[in-house]
Amino acid sequence: MPRExxxxxxxxxxxASSLVQGxxxxxxxxxxxxxxxxxxxxxxxxxxxxxxxxxVDERKVGKDLSEAVYAQPNNTRKIVQVxxxxxxxxxAQPLDGISPIAGDKIQPSNAKPSNISKVLEDTRTDVFVxxxxxxxxxxxxxxxxxxxxxxxxxxxxxxxxxxxxxxWQAKYKKKGALVVGDDIMDQIGSTILHKNxxxxxxxxxxxxxETYQLDIGxxxxxxxxxxxxxxxxxxxxxxAAVAAAVPYKFPIVAGSSDFVDFMENRRTSYFWxxxxxxxxxxxxxxMRISLEDGPACAGILTDVIRMxxxxxxxxxxxxxxxxxxxxxxxxxxxxxxENLNQELGWMPKGxxxx
Ligand SMILES: NC(=O)c1ccc[n+]([C@@H]2O[C@H](COP(=O)([O-])OP(=O)(O)OC[C@H]3O[C@@H](n4cnc5c(N)ncnc54)[C@H](O)[C@@H]3O)[C@@H](O)[C@H]2O)c1
Numbered sequence: 383m384p385r386e387x388x389x390x391x392x393x394x395x396x397x398a399s400s401l402v403q404g405x406x407x408x409x410x411x412x413x414x415x416x417x418x419x420x421x422x423x424x425x426x427x428x429x430x431x432x433x434x435x436x437x438v439d440e441r442k443v444g445k446d447l448s449e450a451v452y453a454q455p456n457n458t459r460k461i462v463q464v465x466x467x468x469x470x471x472x473x474a475q476p477l478d479g480i481s482p483i484a485g486d487k488i489q490p491s492n493a494k495p496s497n498i499s500k501v502l503e504d505t506r507t508d509v510f511v512x513x514x515x516x517x518x519x520x521x522x523x524x525x526x527x528x529x530x531x532x533x534x535x536x537x538x539x540x541x542x543x544x545x546x547x548x549x550w551q552a553k554y555k556k557k558g559a560l561v562v563g564d565d566i567m568d569q570i571g572s573t574i575l576h577k578n579x580x581x582x583x584x585x586x587x588x589x590x591x592e593t594y595q596l597d598i599g600x601x602x603x604x605x606x607x608x609x610x611x612x613x614x615x616x617x618x619x620x621x622a623a624v625a626a627a628v629p630y631k632f633p634i635v636a637g638s639s640d641f642v643d644f645m646e647n648r649r650t651s652y653f654w655x656x657x658x659x660x661x662x663x664x665x666x667x668x669m670r671i672s673l674e675d676g677p678a679c680a681g682i683l684t685d686v687i688r689m690x691x692x693x694x695x696x697x698x699x700x701x702x703x704x705x706x707x708x709x710x711x712x713x714x715x716x717x718x719x720e721n722l723n724q725e726l727g728w729m730p731k732g733x734x735x736x
Pocket of ligand 1: 437439514566
């Protein structure tokens with residue numbers, strides 16, 4: 383039997399595009415640069431095999447996954463030409479996946495929705511990754527239910543409250559299946575950088591006064607951020623994730639965003655921190671990073687997918703706080719990365735900020 387991880391995806395958007403293209407890239411890349419871990423346990427990135435995909439947009443539904451990943455409105459960079467996968471993107475119920483503010487970006491297909499849990503069973507999906515838009519809570523719950531029914535492990539990359547919900551944790555535990563999440567934390571991105579900058583400053587004895595982080599991007603997700611109500615959950619998650627790096631309360635704004643369409647899938651994040659160091663001397667720090675969202679999401683997903691597979695092989699079930707703290711902004715419980723060792727019998731090499 384070849385060693386493979388059978389993966390299904392809900393939402394063939396920018397993150398999914400980079401994930402599918404990146405998996406193809408690392409299949410042939412001579413040097414495995416750009417990966418957080420070349421191997422997770424015994425698994426290489428090339429062990430990831432896509433077996434099913436769901437979306438609601440007519441430019442993606444019915445297409446081979448290798449074509450759908452380049453279809454509009456996806457605007458992340460082309461990494462490689464993906465070879466045909468034999469996986470046709472299937473129609474799902476849109477539910478709340480089409481938002482009032484960025485809904486015009488989606489052209490709904492009128493194909494009949496598939497029976498998702500049956501597809502997961504038929505394709506023997508090991509790991510089901512939810513990559514539907516921010517604010518699609520009902521759609522995320524539909525996918526969590528389907529994975530539960532089929533006994534597939536569920537990765538909730540979206541801010542919907544799934545892995546951090548006690549009710550979902552209990553259902554997965556009872557089924558003997560695994561759920562991790564919520565809201566993927568980029569390989570490099572505003573949250574991981576902001577958290578670690580603050581952590582460094584606290585460790586160097588400074589007192590943090592105030593901080594903000596502002597994001598500008600051109601992906602559909604950045605457009606969605608204009609819907610203040612729908613994006614509230616994401617802003618709350620980002621703020622809590624960053625605030626957790628400082629052991630006292632202080633004024634913080636994180637996750638405020640604006641949309642600039644010509645930036646495509648690029649995002650620029652501005653950080654500003656004010657504080658005091660030796661004998662009350664004040665300092666300010668300004669920093670800016672520009673990157674692309676899709677690959678930043680895929681960079682960590684390739685680790686999380688392999689970790690989840692490794693955990694299922696060790697008969698783990700319910701939620702795992704080590705994996706969730708490693709890969710997500712809103713884990714059920716924030717724990718040190720060392721917990722991965724208990725969960726997986728494996729640890730990333732070197733110091734791992736989380
Ligand atoms: N770096 C990142 O991009 C990043 C970081 C953290 C979290 N996330 C989360 O990942 C998710 C995906 O981000 P993205 O940039 O790929 O978004 P995207 O808008 O590019 O893609 C979303 C896809 O979901 C599809 N969709 C809508 N409703 C659906 C439904 N009911 N069923 C199936 N598909 C449906 C859309 O047609 C689209 O193809 C978001 O929830 C986002 O918050 C992304």
